[in-house]
Amino acid sequence: MSVLSLSELAPALDAGFAALDPVGRLRLLRERLEGRIVFTTSLGIEDQAITHMVATAGLGIEIATLDTGRLFPQAYEVWAKTEEKYGLRIKPFYPQAQAIQALVADQGINGFYYLVEARKACCGVRKVEPLGRALAGASGWITGLRADQSDHRQGLGFVAHEASRGLLKANPVFDWTRAQVAEFVAANDVPVNPLHDQGFLSIGCAPCTRAVKPGEPERAGRWWWEDEAKKECGLHVTEDGRVVRTALAETDKSARA
Ligand code: SF4
Numbered sequence: 001m002s003v004l005s006l007s008e009l010a011p012a013l014d015a016g017f018a019a020l021d022p023v024g025r026l027r028l029l030r031e032r033l034e035g036r037i038v039f040t041t042s043l044g045i046e047d048q049a050i051t052h053m054v055a056t057a058g059l060g061i062e063i064a065t066l067d068t069g070r071l072f073p074q075a076y077e078v079w080a081k082t083e084e085k086y087g088l089r090i091k092p093f094y095p096q097a098q099a100i101q102a103l104v105a106d107q108g109i110n111g112f113y114y115l116v117e118a119r120k121a122c123c124g125v126r127k128v129e130p131l132g133r134a135l136a137g138a139s140g141w142i143t144g145l146r147a148d149q150s151d152h153r154q155g156l157g158f159v160a161h162e163a164s165r166g167l168l169k170a171n172p173v174f175d176w177t178r179a180q181v182a183e184f185v186a187a188n189d190v191p192v193n194p195l196h197d198q199g200f201l202s203i204g205c206a207p208c209t210r211a212v213k214p215g216e217p218e219r220a221g222r223w224w225w226e227d228e229a230k231k232e233c234g235l236h237v238t239e240d241g242r243v244v245r246t247a248l249a250e251t252d253k254s255a256r257a
Pocket of ligand 1: 068070112119120122123124126127204205207208
């Protein structure tokens with residue numbers, strides 16, 4: 001185990017990840033980082049690939065997911081198939097009952113369409129607060145971020161010290177393309193959401209996700225009614241606590257319904 005501080009360990013691991021495949025990266029992280037490591041899965045295709053790696057490598061990494069209550073039915077099917085195939089439990093984190101009750105009473109069941117502030121409040125209650133509980137006390141956080149998902153994600157790296165959460169954030173498939181992920185899941189018979197084949201490249205909550213058109217960025221189908229400068233749900237923040245945003249394709253208000 002390392003005696004380095006998290007801020008010292010992050011660049012060392014980041015450099016070490018570059019020469020390894022994703023499973024090797026997970027092993028290196030487990031070897032060098034003491035304490036709990038949590039992989040938060042959105043049940044999307046990258047995260048399903050990582051779930052396969054975590055489950056088959058036997059590294060003692062916890063798998064958690066945020067059940068916002070607004071997921072597609074297909075997401076629950078992938079969740080169940082994954083638990084069955086790998087003989088594991090994906091630990092769910094739900095919104096706080098009082099908070100979600102107050103939110104919906106205040107803004108309505110789909111209030112997020114009408115005000116950016118309402119959308120941020122919904123993401124805050126359904127995602128950001130539960131994520132904080134999922135990561136509480138963890139020293140490592142694994143995500144399925146890929147560099148080519150968006151301009152802003154290209155500026156991230158394999159491993160970063162997320163000081164605001166007091167942990168290392170590791171992105172083991174950061175340098176993989178979507179094609180590499182698709183090839184991996186097909187070769188390993190990993191359960192995936194069938195919506196991916198219908199143009200839903202990045203899948204979040206059902207009312208906030210649409211299929212993308214040919215040529216659109218992968219994440220163009222998320223919160224598509226907002227202008228890009230106001231996007232991101234707040235789950236991925238910089239070291240100093242800022243949410244970094246990126247430019248996106250055209251908004252498509254007609255698809256809002
Ligand atoms: S993605 Fe949409 S439904 Fe899900 S938490 Fe955010 S605003 Fe609410």
